[in-house]
Amino acid sequence: MAEKRLRILVAKPGLDGHDRGAKIIARALRDGGFEVIYTGLHQTPEMIAQAAVQEDADAVGLSVLSGAHMTLFPEVMRLLKERGAADVAVFGGGIIPDDDVVKLKEMGVRQIFTPGASTEDIIKWVRENVAPRQ
Amino acid sequence: MDKKNWLDTTYKKAAERPIRFSTVSDMELEPLYTPADVSGSYDEALGNPGEYPYTRGVYGSMYRGRLWTMRQFAGFGLAEDTNARFHFLLGQGQDGLSTAFDMPTLMGYDADHERALGEVGREGVSVSTVYDMATLFDRIPLDRVTTSMTVNCSASVLLAMYLIVAERNGIPWERVGGTIQNDMLKEYIAQKEWICPPRPALRIVTDMIEFCARKVPRWHAVSISGYHIREAGSTAVQELAFTIADGICYVEDAVKRGLNVDEFAPRLSFFWNLHNDFLEEIAKLRAARRMWARIMKERFGAKDPKSMLLRTHAQTAGASLTAQQPINNVVRVGIQALAGVLGGVQSLHTNSMDETLALPTEQAVMVALRTQQIIAEETGVTNTIDPFGGSYAVEALTDRMEREAMEYIRRIDEMGGMIKAIETGYPQREIAEAAFHFQRQLEQGIKTVVGVNKYSIPEEIPIPTLKIDAAIEEKQIQRVRKVKRERNSVAVREALTRIGEACRSGENLMEPICEAVRRDATVGEVSDIFRAEFGVYTDPGWL
Numbered sequence: 001m002a003e004k005r006l007r008i009l010v011a012k013p014g015l016d017g018h019d020r021g022a023k024i025i026a027r028a029l030r031d032g033g034f035e036v037i038y039t040g041l042h043q044t045p046e047m048i049a050q051a052a053v054q055e056d057a058d059a060v061g062l063s064v065l066s067g068a069h070m071t072l073f074p075e076v077m078r079l080l081k082e083r084g085a086a087d088v089a090v091f092g093g094g095i096i097p098d099d100d101v102v103k104l105k106e107m108g109v110r111q112i113f114t115p116g117a118s119t120e121d122i123i124k125w126v127r128e129n130v131a132p133r134q
Numbered sequence: 135m136d137k138k139n140w141l142d143t144t145y146k147k148a149a150e151r152p153i154r155f156s157t158v159s160d161m162e163l164e165p166l167y168t169p170a171d172v173s174g175s176y177d178e179a180l181g182n183p184g185e186y187p188y189t190r191g192v193y194g195s196m197y198r199g200r201l202w203t204m205r206q207f208a209g210f211g212l213a214e215d216t217n218a219r220f221h222f223l224l225g226q227g228q229d230g231l232s233t234a235f236d237m238p239t240l241m242g243y244d245a246d247h248e249r250a251l252g253e254v255g256r257e258g259v260s261v262s263t264v265y266d267m268a269t270l271f272d273r274i275p276l277d278r279v280t281t282s283m284t285v286n287c288s289a290s291v292l293l294a295m296y297l298i299v300a301e302r303n304g305i306p307w308e309r310v311g312g313t314i315q316n317d318m319l320k321e322y323i324a325q326k327e328w329i330c331p332p333r334p335a336l337r338i339v340t341d342m343i344e345f346c347a348r349k350v351p352r353w354h355a356v357s358i359s360g361y362h363i364r365e366a367g368s369t370a371v372q373e374l375a376f377t378i379a380d381g382i383c384y385v386e387d388a389v390k391r392g393l394n395v396d397e398f399a400p401r402l403s404f405f406w407n408l409h410n411d412f413l414e415e416i417a418k419l420r421a422a423r424r425m426w427a428r429i430m431k432e433r434f435g436a437k438d439p440k441s442m443l444l445r446t447h448a449q450t451a452g453a454s455l456t457a458q459q460p461i462n463n464v465v466r467v468g469i470q471a472l473a474g475v476l477g478g479v480q481s482l483h484t485n486s487m488d489e490t491l492a493l494p495t496e497q498a499v500m501v502a503l504r505t506q507q508i509i510a511e512e513t514g515v516t517n518t519i520d521p522f523g524g525s526y527a528v529e530a531l532t533d534r535m536e537r538e539a540m541e542y543i544r545r546i547d548e549m550g551g552m553i554k555a556i557e558t559g560y561p562q563r564e565i566a567e568a569a570f571h572f573q574r575q576l577e578q579g580i581k582t583v584v585g586v587n588k589y590s591i592p593e594e595i596p597i598p599t600l601k602i603d604a605a606i607e608e609k610q611i612q613r614v615r616k617v618k619r620e621r622n623s624v625a626v627r628e629a630l631t632r633i634g635e636a637c638r639s640g641e642n643l644m645e646p647i648c649e650a651v652r653r654d655a656t657v658g659e660v661s662d663i664f665r666a667e668f669g670v671y672t673d674p675g676w677l
Contacts, residue, residue, distance in 0.1 A: 014237065014252065015237035015241045015249065015253055015327070017321075017325050018326075018365075019366075020365070020366050020453070020566075020569050023570075023677055024367075024570055026677055027566075027570055028573075039675060040673035040675030041673035044249065066237050066253055067253075067492075068237075068251075068252035068256060071252025071253075072252055095490065095491065097491065097492065115456070116457055116458050116583075116586045118577050119573065
């Protein structure tokens with residue numbers, strides 16, 4: 001049997017409607033051979049954690065351009081943990097200052113991609129760093 | 135020798151650089167444009183500035199008569215923070231205000247709503263109550279300075295707040311001038327801040343067009359916006375096509391309401407993006423003016439020349455700026471702004487170099503404003519009107535963009551109009567496709583972004599950025615709660631009930647909303663009435 005394809009939930013938490021990046025990433029990951037579920041816009045951390053568990057996602061990619069990442073990312077992590085899904089790899093992207101990147105990684109966010117990151121780098125990172133959940 | 139022969143003989147001997155010569159939107163260009171590439175007579179295709187079809191400019195004297203309005207977009211933190219920035223900008227020679235609201239305000243949530251958590255004052259200023267609005271415009275003469283407010287699904291409430299602040303300052307509504315973006319169609323297509331589904335949202339827009347035409351005659355009730363369509367990744371032609379198609383939809387709806395086209399069309403205005411491709415952008419603005427003039431005259435039978443004028447604000451392209459080597463952004467903005475001026479805009483915002491990192495610092499916004507002042511007062515391009523008129527390349531591009539955009543409009547008409555097109559996801563998919571295409575070209579090195587996929591450096595030199603104090607959120611939450619605690623809640627409830635009735639009866643919503651604001655109803659409370667009466671729109675998540 002073929003190896004299980006990784007399932008990745010791409011999500012836009014918060015209120016900002018800038019979904020250009022999220023959509024490009026979702027599409028590139030799909031073309032890169034992953035199973036991708038895109039949530040659409042304006043998701044609460046609650047909705048994202050629930051979708052990740054329901055869809056049995058191996059990773060969650062969050063895109064935030066509104067500056068609310070320090071509130072939204074940790075909340076998604078907390079809710080995943082609460083649902084017994086702490087091993088879902090959370091990564092993210094958006095307009096995120098370097099200081100915040102450091103803090104988010106300390107909180108367990110696996111990787112942050114900032115503007116200018118190429119889709120190839122993101123696909124490569126997922127291949128090398130995300131494992132199927134047991 | 136004609137062009138073909140010239141190309142076959144002289145030019146073919148010279149080797150071209152091995153690249154594809156195409157615009158940033160991927161429109162291929164010819165090596166040379168000649169008179170044979172330009173169609174139509176001067177009077178028919180161009181006309182003098184201030185003459186139909188206004189290709190060369192909406193006003194006769196253009197910048198020799200009056201420069202464009204320098205209108206920097208500003209908003210962050212609490213109302214008093216943004217008010218201080220307004221006064222700073224006016225002090226630096228800016229002559230119109232433009233307000234950026236934060237995400238909760240744009241989506242119709244008060245600062246104390248749980249969905250606002252982490253977002254208050256971050257991407258713009260937080261306005262939940264009429265008192266916030268009063269603070270925002272403290273010591274600003276609302277009868278003399280024109281204000282632009284970038285807000286859409288909660289535009290009706292924000293406009294009501296602005297009018298009530300004017301009223302309380304003793305300024306009659308007839309003397310208040312400005313623009314509210316209020317372009318809901320492009321929200322579904324691109325910017326994606328909404329409350330209700332497209333049809334009721336269009337009804338609210340038309341209510342505002344009608345209300346302003348009759349009660350606030352100096353106010354532009356809609357600024358039909360291509361800006362966000364382009365930021366979402368469209369090509370220049372798509373920006374042109376979808377924006378004009380949105381304009382057609384608003385005019386059709388207002389006419390269906392029984393308004394005479396000349397009663398409201400002179401107060402419709404436009405808003406375009408200015409991207410890096412210099413010639414393409416100049417051609418886009420010229421094509422837009424000609425298309426709108428022809429559509430208003432031929433399709434809607436407008437009689438008043440003012441109804442045919444496409445007057446516009448423009449903003450340099452946020453999406454074109456790079457987080458890498460951010461000082462390079464000053465150059466990009468300068469070139470984009472110059473394209474806007476050579477394209478004949480009436481109002482301009484130049485982005486600040488640090489906007490891919492945060493909201494602008496005072497220093498960065500000053501450089502951005504100075505960029506406009508240098509173009510206006512040092513470069514000499516304002517000394518003659520439409521200097522690019524008659525350029526074979528620009529005229530040929532203008533013709534081509536009009537032709538290709540009209541083809542999109544024809545397709546949208548065939549689908550039954552813009553609302554139907556949006557409901558099937560047509561413009562959304564076209565834009566996502568173009569955005570993906572550009573990204574691929576970037577990653578394959580077909581397109582260049584300096585400092586990102588070419589000429590990059592290993593270590594970035596950091597520039598200062600604006601930090602929004604996390605404590606402002608709590609402060610704003612307490613303010614909103616205080617207003618809610620201290621007002622006459624029975625009076626507020628009554629006023630909100632009246633709005634609900636007007637939603638159902640079809641009566642124009644603006645008077646009931648103004649009355650609710652007078653009684654201290656909030657942005658979130660009025661928006662909740664819309665949610666209850668019209669339902670909530672959710673993103674279909676089209677890829």
